[in-house]
Amino acid sequence: MTEVRTRFAPSPTGFFHIGSARTALFNWLYARHTGGTFVLRIEDTDTARNTKEFLDVILESMRWLGMDWDEGPEVGGDYGPYFQSQRKDFYKQKVRELMDCGRAYEKDGAIWFRLEGERETVTETYKDGSTGETICKEFERVHAAPVVIDDIIRGRVERAEDRDFVIVRSNGEPVFHLVNVVDDIAMKITHVIRGEDHLSNTSKHIELYKAFGVEPPKFAHIPLILKTEGSGKMSKRDRGALIEEYQQRHFLPAAVRNYLCLLGWTPKDDKEILPIEEIIAQFDLADVHQANARFDERKMAFVNQEYLRALPDESFTWLAAPILGEAGLVNDKTDEDYIQKVIALTKEKVAALDTFPSFVRYFFEDSVAIDEKALAKISKKNDPYARCEELLPELANLPDFEDATVDALFGKLSAERGIKLSDYYAPLRLAVSGLGGGPHLQGILRLLGKEKVIARVKAFLAGKKS
RNA sequence: GCCCUUAUCGUCUAGCCCGGUCAGGACAUCUCCCUUUCACGGAGGUAACUUGAGUUCGAAUCUCAAUAAGGGCGCCA
Numbered sequence: 001m002t003e004v005r006t007r008f009a010p011s012p013t014g015f016f017h018i019g020s021a022r023t024a025l026f027n028w029l030y031a032r033h034t035g036g037t038f039v040l041r042i043e044d045t046d047t048a049r050n051t052k053e054f055l056d057v058i059l060e061s062m063r064w065l066g067m068d069w070d071e072g073p074e075v076g077g078d079y080g081p082y083f084q085s086q087r088k089d090f091y092k093q094k095v096r097e098l099m100d101c102g103r104a105y106e107k108d109g110a111i112w113f114r115l116e117g118e119r120e121t122v123t124e125t126y127k128d129g130s131t132g133e134t135i136c137k138e139f140e141r142v143h144a145a146p147v148v149i150d151d152i153i154r155g156r157v158e159r160a161e162d163r164d165f166v167i168v169r170s171n172g173e174p175v176f177h178l179v180n181v182v183d184d185i186a187m188k189i190t191h192v193i194r195g196e197d198h199l200s201n202t203s204k205h206i207e208l209y210k211a212f213g214v215e216p217p218k219f220a221h222i223p224l225i226l227k228t229e230g231s232g233k234m235s236k237r238d239r240g241a242l243i244e245e246y247q248q249r250h251f252l253p254a255a256v257r258n259y260l261c262l263l264g265w266t267p268k269d270d271k272e273i274l275p276i277e278e279i280i281a282q283f284d285l286a287d288v289h290q291a292n293a294r295f296d297e298r299k300m301a302f303v304n305q306e307y308l309r310a311l312p313d314e315s316f317t318w319l320a321a322p323i324l325g326e327a328g329l330v331n332d333k334t335d336e337d338y339i340q341k342v343i344a345l346t347k348e349k350v351a352a353l354d355t356f357p358s359f360v361r362y363f364f365e366d367s368v369a370i371d372e373k374a375l376a377k378i379s380k381k382n383d384p385y386a387r388c389e390e391l392l393p394e395l396a397n398l399p400d401f402e403d404a405t406v407d408a409l410f411g412k413l414s415a416e417r418g419i420k421l422s423d424y425y426a427p428l429r430l431a432v433s434g435l436g437g438g439p440h441l442q443g444i445l446r447l448l449g450k451e452k453v454i455a456r457v458k459a460f461l462a463g464k465k466s
Numbered sequence: 467g468c469c470c471u472u473a474u475c476g477u478c479u480a481g482c483c484c485g486g487u488c489a490g491g492a493c494a495u496c497u498c499c500c501u502u503u504c505a506c507g508g509a510g511g512u513a514a515c516u517u518g519a520g521u522u523c524g525a526a527u528c529u530c531a532a533u534a535a536g537g538g539c540g541c542c543a
Contacts, residue, residue, distance in 0.1 A: 425503030
């Protein structure tokens with residue numbers, strides 16, 4: 001049994017797509033599951049771009065998701081170089097080999113791969129995808145024997161190529177199909193795990209393997225990730241399509257990774273949220289699904305929330321505090337102890353870190369924006385202004401804002417006026433925070449302090465007249 | 467147009483290989499309980515085998531077809 005070698009071969013384009021991330025993840029998982037080797041190879045044949053910056057996007061995103069590679073950029077390996085831009089001489093040599101044995105030829109300045117089989121010249125008409133124009137084109141159809149793709153996920157797939165294809169462009173650049181196969185052979189890749197969009201192209205690749213006299217690797221074509229709504233696969237313009245978006249929105253990387261695993265694969269028991277070690281132990285290519293999966297932002301958010309809740313207090317504080325600074329709510333002058341108290345009070349109620357600033361804004365800003373929806377909801381069964389009117393003088397008379405003192409006041413008022421105790425909570429919460437939800441009311445009052453609470457209740461009442 | 471792949475609740479899916487289940491779980495949604503506030507939590511509800519043939523005593527499960535969805539047919543990767 002030879003050692004498993006998987007690879008992820010991204011092209012540095014400046015962003016890291018969620019589909020690419022999952023492909024990388026499945027390659028990584030399978031290598032880790034089998035104790036094999038995970039290779040990272042950069043397909044940067046398009047040298048015109050700023051590859052250093054674009055490369056960093058990929059490397060950083062991979063690391064952010066907790067993926068490491070055994071061979072590739074920055075770590076090296078025995079089968080390098082791992083940048084296609086540095087392997088051009090090697091490709092030339094392999095193309096030479098194909099030409100020497102008659103499997104490649106030059107035409108129109110480009111180099112074509114020659115299929116084996118009977119040939120006939122045919123004319124086909126088809127609509128151009130972008131312009132919609134009908135194009136007539138003459139080409140040489142080859143009746144090549146079908147190629148068998150033995151796919152771990154799809155099973156046996158048969159497909160025949162019917163025309164020669166370009167392997168080196170007229171500008172001298174080798175094309176994807178060629179370099180992909182040549183590198184996979186050179187790097188001794190045993191399992192090619194990639195998106196199903198490559199399944200049809202696999203017949204080209206197998207033809208190349210055969211021409212080189214090499215046994216093809218095992219293939220595993222994983223399902224695609226589709227848009228939440230509408231048709232087609234996730235494109236970079238779709239919300240949630242880019243890994244950088246999750247970084248910016250302060251998703252927890254382990255949560256993103258966990259959710260990604262759930263798209264096209266399911267753990268054996270009913271537990272969906274599980275540590276990566278357990279996923280590695282369970283993951284197997286044979287269990288990967290065949291049908292495409294639709295991306296669901298809400299479930300992603302749920303998984304993230306679960307990971308957030310499971311975070312130890314210190315870790316949460318460590319993550320949350322800088323986010324408040326980023327949002328401009330706190331700065332060097334803000335009392336550190338106060339920040340800690342706010343975070344401690346709100347931690348268990350926070351659903352996501354990107355909404356954390358708006359969730360605690362009122363602790364740091366004096367002007368409170370009243371949530372109209374919350375106001376309307378409360379007003380349905382209660383008169384928030386009347387309740388605050390009643391509370392205002394009483395709050396002013398309170399000696400302190402300890403929980404017991406505040407509770408006693410609520411109790412006294414509700415008994416005197418024959419109003420439900422809870423009818424005081426929501427109006428007061430709205431007046432001091434502007435929101436319909438949040439942490440324990442008593443905690444809010446205690447942290448804000450008497451002065452601010454009184455001022456905000458007054459401001460709330462003043463807002464009624466306008 | 468040609469080729470390849472796929473098809474279970476709104477979404478992710480279990481079950482399919484080796485026919486007999488009240489077709490299970492999760493997200494979302496709704497109801498109730500807990501909490502005299504917020505949320506978590508707990509209990510429950512609504513909700514699916516694409517259609518049509520065939521094989522069979524019996525089909526989500528096996529076969530075929532139709533339909534639908536996705537992908538590929540570039541001197542993109």
